[in-house]
Amino acid sequence: MDNLQKVKHFYEHIVSNHLLHELPEYIAENCTVRIGEESIPAGIEGMKQHLEDVRKTYPDLKMTIIRQYVDGDMVISEFLMEGTHQGEWMGMKPTGKKLQMTGVDIDKIVDGKIVEHGGAVNTFEALIQAGIIKPA
DSSP states (O other): OOHHHHHHHIIIIIITTTOGGGGGGTEEEEEEEEETTEEEEOHHHHHHHHHHHHHHHOTTOEEEEEEEEEETTEEEEEEEEEEEOOSOBTTBOOOOOEEEEEEEEEEEEETTEEEEEEEEEOHHHHHHHTTSSOOO
């Protein structure tokens, strides 16, 4: 698989099916998470914990890659994320509502593994559409 295919497979198959035992095939031990200009060490265990936490809120999480772009070792993926809000998140009680959110992930690939991950999910639009929060 090339980098685009590997990242697509990671999100659509590994993340969507919660196959955490396969993370070492896709995530580097020295993987970092980018938040703005800051780079936070995460590794395989940090990424595993993140995915477990997301599953607590959306146990039926599914990701679909809409478009991808590559620039050198960087893969940019636009995605659709779907899941039923069944766990507390940021103080919001579970609603049982199926939510669809769009987002963008930016992953740096070295030797076939993600060494840097960053991105954003448009949660507010989905929460407003579902009536979970009200616009100001």
